[in-house]
Amino acid sequence: MEKLDTNTSKEERFCHFSENYKQIYLSLTYSIIFVLGLPLNGTVLWLSWRQNKPWSCATIYLVNLMVADLLYVLTLPFLIITYSLGDRWPFGELLCKLVRFLFYTNLYSSILLLTCISVHRFLGVCHPLRSLPYRTRRHALLGTATTWALVVLQLLPTLIFSQTDYVDGHMVCYDMTSPENFHQFFAYGMVLMLSGFALPSLVILVCYSLMVRSLTKPEEGLMRAGSTARAKSIRTILLVCSLFALCFVPFHITRSLYLTLLYLPAQNCQLLMVASLAYKIWRPLVSMSSCLNPVLYFLSGGNNRVRLFQELRHNKVGEHPAGTKGERPRGEQIWILPR
Template sequence: MASTQADPGSLPLSVDLCLPHVPGRAACLTLCLFYAALLVLGVLGNGLALCLACRGGKKINSAGVYLVHLALSHLLWTSALPGTIIYYARGFHWPFGDGLCRLTAFLVSANAYGGVYLSMCLSVDRYLAVVRAHGRPRPRSAHQAGLVCAAVWSLVLLQTVPLLWTPLAEPAAGKPTCVEHVGAEPTLGLPLPALLACAIGFCGPVGVMLLCYVAMASKLHRAAQGSPRARRRGLPRRACLLSLLGLVAVGLCFGPYHLHLFQFTVRAALRPPSCAERRAFAWTLQLTAALRNVNCGLDPVVYFFTSTRDRKWLLRVLKLRAFSSSGPGEKLLQKQGGRLGVLAHKEV
């Protein structure tokens, strides 16, 4: 991705001679600020999520194992963000060499695939807890969830490790660039691998999540109709709601990126794209990839902070810290205010 002063329409249709267009300074600064904010939110949100999941006295279950792996995946991805921020701040100029460019692309892709697969595992886990609660033994122990996570990361590595030996730092217009968002560019002549990547990395997991949500919603609806007591239970209903929120988050964040990649790959297989179309695709891929990366900040909110128990624990910690940071006079006023409130409540 490098800037060029040539007219896009005057460039040849050849893949090798078509230089991608770099947006103006304002667009680069916007991307830089966007990823800087995402870096802060990702580190704070996922770091706090890990503290909530692994705090002392809390027994971790199968869902907790998936959530810990999800938070670790996001934190690993944030380690690549400083280089990406510098890249955009310098106007798509990559000063770190081809090795770090490959590592950045690897971390970006591993987090994307791992996030979708782990979200799918969470939906299946909740499906087993709600729909198959009284059925045959199910793989919901922490140990079995750890084995599933090992299989997930093995699949992710199979999909992303080839990036580590694929040259991605390309000189263009006199300066090095980094193709950190690998799209259909390397597979224009091989549309089948790109389509399989979309199917395995997005369509399949989203389809499984949708089926799990529909099955849970149907189960809870039947239970509510047959038993007023089941209607008042909040836990299965919350599990269904969290699965819906996870499905919406994955669809909104990952859907535009994969649909854009899918449609361009199909059109490129039918006819060679023009240089202007390739340049437009590369820029739109940047925007949809930015939307995809928002998932890093959404997951802690969806999966951790919607938990009533985690919210109560966090609020209790914040209140204790606020109380301990206040002076002796402020503590006395707080105690007196609490006593006056109790007396007033008794008089009423």
Template sequence: CSHENYYDKIENKMLPAFYTVTFIIGLLGNARGMKVLQQKWKRQENINIFVLSLGLANVLYLLTLPFLVVYYFNGRNWIFGDVFCKMTRFCFNVNLYCSIGFLTCISVYRYLAIVHPLRMMGRLTVTRSVLISVLVWLMVSVQSMPDIFFPKRFKDKAQCFHSTSLEKTEDYLTYSLVWTTTGFCIPLLITLSCYGHVTFVLCRRKTIEMTIRQRCFRLMFISSFLFSICYIPYHVFRNLSLFSRIQSKQNICVWWDKHVFTGHQISRGLVCLNSALNPLVYLQMSEHILSYIRQCTSQVSQRFQDLFVYNRHTTAVTQTNVEQLYT
């Protein structure tokens, strides 16, 4: 059940290619995103707090990619020390789950803007957005902290494990399952619920402009594509790969071991692409939210004006009837 040469070939060639492409596209995309964000900061500060946090999480991870490229090009020979190995893996985890967390926050915000536009006005303030962002950072850091205490290197080999050593695989699988549930499954259910309700409202509410409706559907498709391609395969194959390692440790050779390893390496490459694809989501989302809020504000103002005119007309008619009654 040993495929050592096959594993090395995939890991040492495929991952550096993914990381190099992600680093180049991600830096350019996030730099462009930050520039646009700065130009539009005053127009929608509360949602931009989430966008800024998402961008910072992306940049935090992108800066570690050159070290991983060197590591895999050298045949998994880590030359940067044990502490920096754990810091690199920690940055990956923080980026991954902060991205999921902030995309979930943005989906909730989009849900409130479309389904409850009047209730949302004045409630999602900058202060609350900052507090929510800080809470996401803290929760993700707490979730990712136990990973630091798992061994990442062999004493006699200069490696930097993505998960942990073979001796701790059982404990790491348990931690990974809990991590997957709290860091991915729950946010995914919240995001799907928000998008499902938004789709229902967009199909029923005919007052929403067609361009805004089309843009919203496009953004929901992009977000769903991001979750489907980057996040779901990674979590599925990570846990299957850990289970396969436990089987191999017990001298049980499973026929799907080779396929799971291949899928896990591909999913590791795909999940790092979220740092390059996230700017496409939040830049377009900002324009959509602004357009929709402007439309809602215009409709509400028009309704208040119509109500004010109607009340004035009703009062004038009533006063005329009273005068006619007493004359």
């Protein structure tokens, strides 16, 4: 997910960092994410819309996850064009604020929705009977609504911090904030990291630790969860842990280190350069979650994969004229400084 870089802070300009790699690296990575993320998330939403039965709790969480991904993916063409132009932002301040806001919205709504999915799976595995009153569609809808409300409230300050400015004669879109507002943004960024990433990660870690302990006890695991539910739980654990290990953890570690070094009064140019490079390399890679989240949908249950193949086969045979072998009735559709 993106962050518009520019010749960022006074410290970086003083240290004479070369960031020419961004023009190729960021344009290429965002293009790949756009090409993969748009059809993958669009397919999941299409399959969910055509589903002939009420959505399960897991489907409600995953559909909201795909909506967040799709909103972000649709902003990537602006970033691709900007980096192709060498960090020039030609779209005005309103779109600058919107693109920044949607990046963080996707990031932290994804983390919170994955937390909801993990808690839901934990209750189903470790407390299958006692948790039945809480594992309902009503509670899933309440959970997603609460998630969106919390994310929007947390991220409202980004609409103030994100802004455009002129650097070396061309307009740039600051990812975090302008250099003069950096000290205020640093405090906000650290609080956001703790509340939006560290705390949900701790909840997920506790849930999965208890699930693994339960599932690795043969008699108790089989008694609490059938073989199908057991396989779903194992897939969920592996996939969510992989998402955090590949996308969210490296991003937040490198970002926190980068911001901390910028905040310190004494600057070590070599250390700052390494932190800046690591952060800006991992920055677009956190966006890979937009391509990996749909995989969670298809691997969370065999029915999702089967339905995809059935829909594709139905569309193919449905091309036959009416009355031929391919015809069949259709069921009713229910339903931070610049980077």
